[in-house]
Amino acid sequence: MRQxxxxxxxxxxxxxxxLSSRERERMDRYEVKTDELTTDHIVYxxxxxxENTFQNFFQVAESVVGDEKALEIAREIGRRHGGTGxxxxxxxxxxxxxxxxxxxxxxxxxxxxxxxxKHTSALFxxxxxxxxxxxxxxxxxxxxxxxxxxxxxxxxxxxxFEGFKRADPGLDRVDVHACRWRGDAxxxxxxxxxxxxxxxxxxxxxx
Numbered sequence: 511m512r513q514x515x516x517x518x519x520x521x522x523x524x525x526x527x528x529l530s531s532r533e534r535e536r537m538d539r540y541e542v543k544t545d546e547l548t549t550d551h552i553v554y555x556x557x558x559x560x561e562n563t564f565q566n567f568f569q570v571a572e573s574v575v576g577d578e579k580a581l582e583i584a585r586e587i588g589r590r591h592g593g594t595g596x597x598x599x600x601x602x603x604x605x606x607x608x609x610x611x612x613x614x615x616x617x618x619x620x621x622x623x624x625x626x627x628k629h630t631s632a633l634f635x636x637x638x639x640x641x642x643x644x645x646x647x648x649x650x651x652x653x654x655x656x657x658x659x660x661x662x663x664x665x666x667x668x669x670x671f672e673g674f675k676r677a678d679p680g681l682d683r684v685d686v687h688a689c690r691w692r693g694d695a696x697x698x699x700x701x702x703x704x705x706x707x708x709x710x711x712x713x714x715x716x717x
Contacts, residue, residue, distance in 0.1 A: 511643065514619065517634035526554035526627040557626020557650065565653050568662040577661070584662040588669020593677030595621060600678070609678035611637035614701050618644050625650060632697075642701040649697055652690045660691030680704055 529537075529550045536542050537555050571580040599617045600606050615635035622632040632646035652663045671684040682704040688694035 511636040511638045513634050513636055514615065516619075524627055524630050525549045526551075526557065527630060529554050529627075554627060557628055560626065561628070561650050561653060564651055565656055565659050568659055569656075581661065581665045584665035585669040588666040588671075589673050589676075590669075591666075592670030592673025593675075594673070596674055597677040607678065609680060609703075611640065611642040611701065611703060614642040614678075614681075618642065622646075640703060640705075644697075644699045644701070646697045647695075649690050654690075657691075663691040664689070674701075 526549075533542070533551065534554060537551055538558070542551060568580055568584060571583055575583075596609065596614070596617045597606070599620070600609055600613060603613065605613065615637040618635040619633060622629045628648045628650050629646075631648040632644055636643045649663070651666060652660060667686075667689075674684070675681050680703050682702050685700040685702060687698040687700060689697045689699075
């Protein structure tokens, strides 16, 4: 399988990635003063806010409408969310509605590079002519401190996959080989395209 050339770049200095655990705890407790803030503090905090909002939303939804309805909401949000950015990337590359494993790898790398230090654990996707593979040690939609919310991560991602298939009819299926919310040590997701029809050459004739 292949990766894009930019996968060789070092991401160790991604903003927020190397913020010490003590500084992260200080940020979480609002102990950091405004004049102490660095880019690392800000990027870490913004990414953390996205994660907390996701988790808090479904906890509130469950308390208001029950877990069955909350799961329906999670899946529907995933359907509406999934494929939107991917569609834009396909349009930007002049191939609207017609993706490929490489296009998916480009999209996955882009969004995992711009949504905070936790998402960078998914860099970099691999691909061949049939599939795109994404592996990650952490997930911005799953909070290890609140594993009971994992079911909402699963419902949301199932909806996301539906959204991607709507955006790219050539995408056959998404196979989840491992996922943090299920209790696995890491996530591994395979995006698989439909077999392309090949034009048969002239058949050999016997004598």
